Amino acid sequence: MNITLNGKPYAVRANASVTSLVSQITGRELASNGQPADGQRLGVAVARNSEVVHRSHWHGTALAEGDDIELVTAIQGG
Amino acid sequence: MMTETTALPAGLGTDTDRLVIDGVALSSRLIMGTGGAPSLDGLGAALLASGTDLTTVAMRRYSPAEKGSLFQLLVDNNIRVLPNTAGCFTARDAVMTAELAREALETHWVKLEVIADEHTLLPDAVELVVAAEHLVNRGFKVFAYTNDDPVLALRLENLGATAVMPLGSPIGTGLGILNPHNIELIVSRASVPVVLDAGIGTASDAALAMELGCDAVLLATAVTRAQNPALMGAAFKHAVAAGRLAKAAGRIPRREHALASSAMEGRAEFL
Numbered sequence: 001m002n003i004t005l006n007g008k009p010y011a012v013r014a015n016a017s018v019t020s021l022v023s024q025i026t027g028r029e030l031a032s033n034g035q036p037a038d039g040q041r042l043g044v045a046v047a048r049n050s051e052v053v054h055r056s057h058w059h060g061t062a063l064a065e066g067d068d069i070e071l072v073t074a075i076q077g078g
Numbered sequence: 079m080m081t082e083t084t085a086l087p088a089g090l091g092t093d094t095d096r097l098v099i100d101g102v103a104l105s106s107r108l109i110m111g112t113g114g115a116p117s118l119d120g121l122g123a124a125l126l127a128s129g130t131d132l133t134t135v136a137m138r139r140y141s142p143a144e145k146g147s148l149f150q151l152l153v154d155n156n157i158r159v160l161p162n163t164a165g166c167f168t169a170r171d172a173v174m175t176a177e178l179a180r181e182a183l184e185t186h187w188v189k190l191e192v193i194a195d196e197h198t199l200l201p202d203a204v205e206l207v208v209a210a211e212h213l214v215n216r217g218f219k220v221f222a223y224t225n226d227d228p229v230l231a232l233r234l235e236n237l238g239a240t241a242v243m244p245l246g247s248p249i250g251t252g253l254g255i256l257n258p259h260n261i262e263l264i265v266s267r268a269s270v271p272v273v274l275d276a277g278i279g280t281a282s283d284a285a286l287a288m289e290l291g292c293d294a295v296l297l298a299t300a301v302t303r304a305q306n307p308a309l310m311g312a313a314f315k316h317a318v319a320a321g322r323l324a325k326a327a328g329r330i331p332r333r334e335h336a337l338a339s340s341a342m343e344g345r346a347e348f349l
Contacts, residue, residue: 006140025140072139073138073149074161074183077113078298
């Protein structure tokens with residue numbers, strides 16, 4: 001299944017959840033509430049088709065073909 | 079009449095002279111930005127030397143190639159994070175960016191920045207007002223980066239901004255405070271904290287901001303692009319504290335003619 005991740009084409013397995021995508025990209029294991037299993041802060045957020053998906057909903061949100069996903073974090077600025 | 083005092087009033091210039099924003103007492107009146115630092119290690123050293131308690135970050139696409147985490151650096155050093163909406167040209171983008179920042183960094187504080195164009199990086203007043211209203215309604219604590227316009231500053235305060243942050247001069251220019259009169263006017267009418275933001279070039283600019291009555295100063299480039307960022311961070315720490323003390327101490331009035339500080343009476347006479 002193909003989605004767009006941060007402006008580029010990206011392939012995920014059918015019905016993958018937002019949690020599995022975030023975990024895959026960040027290399028962090030995530031609990032079902034979206035918090036990292038290592039107890040540290042995760043520091044990323046997800047927008048799906050221009051709507052923020054709250055962390056507590058990541059697990060229950062399945063990606064769909066053609067979804068436009070933005071995965072953002074804090075960088076130097078301001 | 080002047081009264082003689084020996085002690086500083088109410089712990090001024092000490093750790094108890096804290097800026098309270100949204101119920102949080104900040105131990106430093108220097109808010110740092112993080113843009114322009116060549117490395118995370120160097121940035122960390124500069125932030126520590128500056129003594130800052132609150133530091134801005136930008137929100138951008140996650141890159142797995144990025145080494146180290148700025149967010150983790152701030153968390154590890156107990157520095158509160160103030161996400162910004164840098165790079166947003168419209169209220170819509172700024173609101174979306176603020177929502178993502180709140181989600182990613184678990185804070186409802188946001189430095190609202192809506193700029194008009196890349197050449198001046200000046201705030202777009204109309205989009206800024208629209209975005210501020212949306213964000214306040216969505217429960218954000220809005221630190222509004224604004225022009226040095228007393229009317230706009232008051233408008234933002236009335237919309238519910240938590241702090242107003244007028245620029246000294248355009249971002250990154252280091253031109254200092256180009257309109258001190260307007261900054262004083264903003265301060266005199268504001269009932270929320272006023273933070274001088276942008277344009278600071280060196281320590282004396284920050285001291286001046288505090289002497290004009292600002293509650294805090296926000297800067298990045300002046301430290302991150304200094305030849306020795308950690309040393310400049312320390313310089314700003316002292317400058318902000320010195321300006322704060324000078325404002326409380328009350329400067330002498332300006333005069334047109336000289337005023338001798340030594341008495342003329344009792345001089346020796348040479349025949």
